[in-house]
Amino acid sequence: MIEPFLIRAIIAGIGVAIITGAIGCFVVWRRMAYFGDSLAHSALLGVALGLVLGISTNLGTMIICSVFAILLIWLQQKKVLATDTLLGILAHAALSIGMVTLSLLERSVDLHSYLFGDILAVTNHEIYLIIFGGIFVLIFLFFNWSSFVLTTINEKLAKSEGLNTLFNQLLIMLLMTIVVAVSFRIVGLLLITSMLIIPAATARQVANSPEVMAIVSSILGIFAVMLGIYLSLHFDTPSGPSIVVASVVIFISILFFTFLRKN
Amino acid sequence: MPSLIEAKGLDVNKQGKEILKDVSISVNKNDFITIIGPNGAGKSVLLECLMGTFSPDRGEINKKDNILIGYIPQNFNPDNSMPISVERFLMLRKKFTGEELKIISDETNILSILSKKLSNLSGGELQRVLLARSLLGNPELLILDEPAQNLDIKNQLNFYNLLNEIYQKRDISILMVSHDLHMVMASTKQVICLYHHICCSGEPQAVAKDPEFITLFGNDMAKMMSVYQHTHDHSHDENLND
Numbered sequence: 159m160i161e162p163f164l165i166r167a168i169i170a171g172i173g174v175a176i177i178t179g180a181i182g183c184f185v186v187w188r189r190m191a192y193f194g195d196s197l198a199h200s201a202l203l204g205v206a207l208g209l210v211l212g213i214s215t216n217l218g219t220m221i222i223c224s225v226f227a228i229l230l231i232w233l234q235q236k237k238v239l240a241t242d243t244l245l246g247i248l249a250h251a252a253l254s255i256g257m258v259t260l261s262l263l264e265r266s267v268d269l270h271s272y273l274f275g276d277i278l279a280v281t282n283h284e285i286y287l288i289i290f291g292g293i294f295v296l297i298f299l300f301f302n303w304s305s306f307v308l309t310t311i312n313e314k315l316a317k318s319e320g321l322n323t324l325f326n327q328l329l330i331m332l333l334m335t336i337v338v339a340v341s342f343r344i345v346g347l348l349l350i351t352s353m354l355i356i357p358a359a360t361a362r363q364v365a366n367s368p369e370v371m372a373i374v375s376s377i378l379g380i381f382a383v384m385l386g387i388y389l390s391l392h393f394d395t396p397s398g399p400s401i402v403v404a405s406v407v408i409f410i411s412i413l414f415f416t417f418l419r420k421n
Numbered sequence: 422m423p424s425l426i427e428a429k430g431l432d433v434n435k436q437g438k439e440i441l442k443d444v445s446i447s448v449n450k451n452d453f454i455t456i457i458g459p460n461g462a463g464k465s466v467l468l469e470c471l472m473g474t475f476s477p478d479r480g481e482i483n484k485k486d487n488i489l490i491g492y493i494p495q496n497f498n499p500d501n502s503m504p505i506s507v508e509r510f511l512m513l514r515k516k517f518t519g520e521e522l523k524i525i526s527d528e529t530n531i532l533s534i535l536s537k538k539l540s541n542l543s544g545g546e547l548q549r550v551l552l553a554r555s556l557l558g559n560p561e562l563l564i565l566d567e568p569a570q571n572l573d574i575k576n577q578l579n580f581y582n583l584l585n586e587i588y589q590k591r592d593i594s595i596l597m598v599s600h601d602l603h604m605v606m607a608s609t610k611q612v613i614c615l616y617h618h619i620c621c622s623g624e625p626q627a628v629a630k631d632p633e634f635i636t637l638f639g640n641d642m643a644k645m646m647s648v649y650q651h652t653h654d655h656s657h658d659e660n661l662n663d
Contacts, residue, residue: 183503186502187500187502187503189502304513304514305514307503307505307513308513308514310503311499311500311503311505311510311513311539312494312497312499314474314492314494314495315492315494315497317474318472318474318490318492318494318564319492319514321514362502362504365504366504366506366538367504367505367506367509368503368504368505368509370504371503371504
């Protein structure tokens with residue numbers, strides 16, 4: 159008989175792997191890795207906001223991450239500073255304010271589980287969030303797929319064909335915030351970017367079209383989560399880092415095999 | 422006959438700098454217009470205004486109803502991180518029949534590279550693919566922003582020959598920004614010299630003699646243009662005598 163906590167972990171893991179795999183392709187194509195990382199850092203302020211206001215920490219995260227994304231696009235349009243400088247300022251400001259706020263709270267907070275995740279302690283409430291958030295993200299991706307891909311290939315070309323590229327860009331960022339908000343409890347804020355990037359980068363080695371890359375990326379993510387959970391249980395290692403280790407192992411193996419096949 | 426696109430008195434300011442000042446331009450059926458001008462003269466902005474992807478601060482733009490415009494952007498560099506074939510790229514957000522794809526691929530000579538990855542194409546191949554995409558749906562007007570910028574001389578010539586062929590064969594107008602004026606002398610009918618405002622415009626040989634053109638581009642460019650124009654005139658005369 160499989161333990162209920164393990165079933166919850168597997169369902170949550172599969173859900174997170176599917177959405178991070180798909181949206182992760184855009185992170186790779188659009189070179190948004192640093193944005194993803196910054197978004198995750200700012201999520202800690204969201205956690206603090208959630209605890210202060212007494213609302214769900216996922217909701218707090220979603221609010222803060224969305225504000226973060228909109229603020230970033232606005233500052234980018236104003237051309238105040240280079241994007242990576244802006245990201246660094248915003249992310250670390252949010253992270254630090256979040257940490258300070260958490261330390262001022264009267265109650266003890268398991269900071270470690272926020273930073274590195276704890277898939278084995280995932281609750282039913284969090285699973286519902288992953289499923290609803292995930293379906294929402296996938297539906298948006300599905301219906302805007304061609305527009306998103308064309309905008310990613312060349313913004314001017316997309317614009318000339320009547321697409322609102324700024325809106326598309328914002329939409330991709332907001333979808334990313336949802337993904338981060340519903341899945342950061344699984345691998346943690348510090349490691350969520352790896353779930354976005356590693357499966358997508360692995361899929362890039364074998365895929366021959368954008369669609370195939372997204373699907374393969376999700377499937378590889380599922381493998382990584384399964385392997386990670388197994389490693390975590392078997393060796394009693396932290397679950398978030400174990401999942402990342404598993405996905406790195408998959409990445410290196412596939413890289414190695416494609417290298418061998420080419421030569 | 423009404424114009425395909427007509428712009429009157431366009432003003433564009435960006436960060437306190439005057440990019441376009443009182444620019445008026447009209448593109449009619451079967452026009453082949455080349456816009457020249459130094460870097461930062463506002464050429465790309467003018468194209469964007471005409472296409473409606475950038476709103477000018479002042480001025481009005483009128484387009485023929487339901488006009489379809491094909492466009493090739495400047496500096497198109499597909500990123501290697503996305504695996505996408507030429508055929509899939511052509512199909513993105515476009516609806517066309519296999520027949521149409523075959524005709525246009527044949528016309529632009531890309532039939533043999535349809536299954537190649539977009540990021541693996543040579544410069545010349547990539548420009549032909551962009552040309553093919555801009556022709557899908559049978560547009561009345563092509564707008565090209567320095568289409569041969571990153572090509573070597575041989576590929577530049579090939580590209581402009583292909584463009585000229587398409588212009589001759591199809592019922593199409595072309596508006597292009599190009600620095601390779603000596604290459605398009607034979608086909609372009611009208612040259613507009615832009616430096617924030619329209620300095621001069623007219624037939625290539627007339628523009629080459631314009632004092633404002635000579636100030637902007639120097640005597641050498643003017644001489645080069647008249648040399649090419651001369652050979653063109655010569656063959657033209659022979660044709661008349663035949």
